[in-house]
Amino acid sequence: MTEHRSLPLHSLNHVSRETRDVDRLRDFYITVLGFRPAVRPNFSFKGHWLLLPHGYYLEDETWHLTKEGRPPGGALLMHIIQKDEQENLPEGPINTDSSYPDRPKAILRGHHLAFRTERMDDVEKILTERGIQFGKSIVPNTSVRQFFFFDPDTEMSKGPIRSLCPLKEIPTLSVGIIGGSLTGLTAALSLERLGVDCRVYERARESKRRGGGGIGVQDVTREDVDEALLPMRVQEEIDRNGRMIRQIPVPMWSAYWQDIDDLLLRNVKEDKVEYMHELIGLNQLENGKVELEFKSGEKREHDAVLACDGGASLVRDLMFPEHLMRFSGYVAWRGTVKTGSLSQSIMRHFCSEFSRNTLSFKISGRQHAVIYYLPPGDIINWIVYLPESEEKYVHRKEAASGMTKDATDEEIQQFLSQVKEVFSQSSLPDIIQSTDKPYKNMIYDSEPLPHLHKGKVLLMGDAAHYSTPHLVKGSNMAIQDGYWISEILERLLSHPHLSREEGLIERWFRIFEERRKRTTEDTVKLGKTRQGLMKEQKEDWDLNCTAKEFTDMAGDERANEE
Numbered sequence: 001m002t003e004h005r006s007l008p009l010h011s012l013n014h015v016s017r018e019t020r021d022v023d024r025l026r027d028f029y030i031t032v033l034g035f036r037p038a039v040r041p042n043f044s045f046k047g048h049w050l051l052l053p054h055g056y057y058l059e060d061e062t063w064h065l066t067k068e069g070r071p072p073g074g075a076l077l078m079h080i081i082q083k084d085e086q087e088n089l090p091e092g093p094i095n096t097d098s099s100y101p102d103r104p105k106a107i108l109r110g111h112h113l114a115f116r117t118e119r120m121d122d123v124e125k126i127l128t129e130r131g132i133q134f135g136k137s138i139v140p141n142t143s144v145r146q147f148f149f150f151d152p153d154t155e156m157s158k159g160p161i162r163s164l165c166p167l168k169e170i171p172t173l174s175v176g177i178i179g180g181s182l183t184g185l186t187a188a189l190s191l192e193r194l195g196v197d198c199r200v201y202e203r204a205r206e207s208k209r210r211g212g213g214g215i216g217v218q219d220v221t222r223e224d225v226d227e228a229l230l231p232m233r234v235q236e237e238i239d240r241n242g243r244m245i246r247q248i249p250v251p252m253w254s255a256y257w258q259d260i261d262d263l264l265l266r267n268v269k270e271d272k273v274e275y276m277h278e279l280i281g282l283n284q285l286e287n288g289k290v291e292l293e294f295k296s297g298e299k300r301e302h303d304a305v306l307a308c309d310g311g312a313s314l315v316r317d318l319m320f321p322e323h324l325m326r327f328s329g330y331v332a333w334r335g336t337v338k339t340g341s342l343s344q345s346i347m348r349h350f351c352s353e354f355s356r357n358t359l360s361f362k363i364s365g366r367q368h369a370v371i372y373y374l375p376p377g378d379i380i381n382w383i384v385y386l387p388e389s390e391e392k393y394v395h396r397k398e399a400a401s402g403m404t405k406d407a408t409d410e411e412i413q414q415f416l417s418q419v420k421e422v423f424s425q426s427s428l429p430d431i432i433q434s435t436d437k438p439y440k441n442m443i444y445d446s447e448p449l450p451h452l453h454k455g456k457v458l459l460m461g462d463a464a465h466y467s468t469p470h471l472v473k474g475s476n477m478a479i480q481d482g483y484w485i486s487e488i489l490e491r492l493l494s495h496p497h498l499s500r501e502e503g504l505i506e507r508w509f510r511i512f513e514e515r516r517k518r519t520t521e522d523t524v525k526l527g528k529t530r531q532g533l534m535k536e537q538k539e540d541w542d543l544n545c546t547a548k549e550f551t552d553m554a555g556d557e558r559a560n561e562e
């Protein structure tokens with residue numbers, strides 16, 4: 001007897017309930033059982049898709065919590081389906097002659113169990129090998145194929161009907177990501193959720209890097225890092241005499257850069273990130289792959305490469321060697337201090353100047369300071385911007401060598417005396433004096449690039465659009481890039497006409513560029529105009545202009561782009 005293979009099932013996909021009143025059943029499951037609505041394709045008949053109240057789905061051997069909205073590929077769903085009055089399933093005896101195999105639609109709308117597979121072509125082969133008859137269909141506006149067939153009980157008389165409903169077909173795609181910081185980790189996380197095989201190469205020795213201060217996080221960026229945030233509700237600008245210039249709402253959160261990095265890393269599968277892998281070169285090979293070359297001499301090949309290697313990107317340099325970075329002419333001194341380490345009198349003075357849940361700007365002519373609290377609410381984050389020298393354009397190597405500097409004791413003393421002079425009435429000098437190891441960032445940004453991609457290599461995050469920090473946007477743009485990259489791929493894959501064409505990767509990167517280049521370039525430009533604060537002739541903010549800029553920039557970038 002010939003031995004047949006069994007079907008390559010991945011997981012249970014959905015359970016269907018057929019009813020004459022789909023809305024009534026939906027309301028019951030939502031209100032009584034706590035199910036949540038999910039987005040449903042535009043079928044020709046009425047129905048609803050519901051997610052389990054605290055549903056988990058299995059993806060790559062890991063359970064993930066489902067979220068409201070569009071269900072992820074592996075989510076277990078409940079389908080509520082308008083009863084087809086033409087059919088009599090399953091209450092009455094099943095007439096297999098009439099509905100099977102030529103009329104799979106009847107099964108689609110009857111009670112059924114659905115399973116998911118990622119090896120669709122094997123399914124068809126195995127069913128054929130086994131001599132099991134089946135019907136096929138495609139979910140509207142997607143490339144999702146479905147196979148329908150009965151189990152033996154059903155064929156004999158009444159009973160459960162089994163149908164096979166594979167959800168996503170992800171092509172085998174291997175993506176190499178250079179840089180394991182915010183952009184690289186978010187991209188890895190979101191692509192992993194799609195089932196794409198990615199590997200992150202990071203030059204740092206280990207994951208537990210210490211570094212960074214506070215960052216501002218926008219609403220659209222919160223998704224995976226919510227637990228590390230503290231709300232900021234208002235932006236206040238105060239002049240050197242303590243006079244309030246203006247207050248505007250800023251729906252924003254503060255976070256430790258390190259906490260965000262840690263959270264992302266915790267969610268990305270650990271073995272996906274390879275430390276001590278410093279890229280030194282890459283080649284686009286004739287076989288269509290991209291070869292990566294590391295300092296250790298090791299080489300790897302991938303179908304596509306995402307360059308998330310930061311502001312002084314080597315990959316950007318390899319792609320566009322003529323590109324220069326702009327040194328803004330000023331520096332940012334930064335630090336964090338625990339409120340518990342401050343004396344009561346310093347704290348009293350500080351609280352009289354700066355409020356909680358507030359992004360405070362202290363402005364004094366060509367200098368200004370930014371102050372806000374960090375989670376859990378007992379850490380003060382401060383940044384002081386000071387002019388340093390002339391604006392100049394430099395090669396990335398020069399920029400890379402001095403972007404973040406540990407300051408010498410002498411430099412710190414010099415900085416402190418400047419602060420005492422500029423912010424003489426403020427608590428800032430005391431706060432800074434109480435800070436352990438303040439450090440110095442040279443402020444750079446990058447000019448627009450001709451393209452964000454070349455062949456199968458794409459620049460993302462700071463590598464693509466390095467910005468001055470004044471719009472509190474660098475990390476947000478980085479994380480949003482990480483989400484966009486998978487969102488675009490998902491849309492491409494679920495569009496049958498597009499996904500079957502050649503050049504999926506080039507198309508993927510081109511659409512990313514169309515989506516992200518202009519928005520991020522505009523942000524970099526706007527960040528540059530904010531530098532006006534540093535220039536002699538602009539003693540104060542251009543209030544009307546900056547208010548509009550801020551309203552524009554605080555908006556939901558994704559929503560604007562839809």
Ligand SMILES: Cc1cc2nc3c(=O)[nH]c(=O)nc-3n(C[C@H](O)[C@H](O)[C@H](O)COP(=O)(O)OP(=O)(O)OC[C@H]3O[C@@H](n4cnc5c(N)ncnc54)[C@H](O)[C@@H]3O)c2cc1C
Binds near residue numbers: 181211277310469
């Ligand atoms: C340690 C650190 C602290 C920061 N602190 C703050 C902060 O407090 N506030 C703020 O607003 N922004 C901060 N930033 C910058 C801000 O986070 C960036 O806007 C944002 O991180 C951009 O993310 P990115 O992933 O594009 O680039 P980056 O965060 O710069 O990450 C680039 C990554 O690529 C790696 N890399 C670079 N070259 C190579 C190579 N050749 N091979 C392999 N790996 C490579 C780097 O080690 C790094 O991990 C910080 C960045 C870093 C790295």
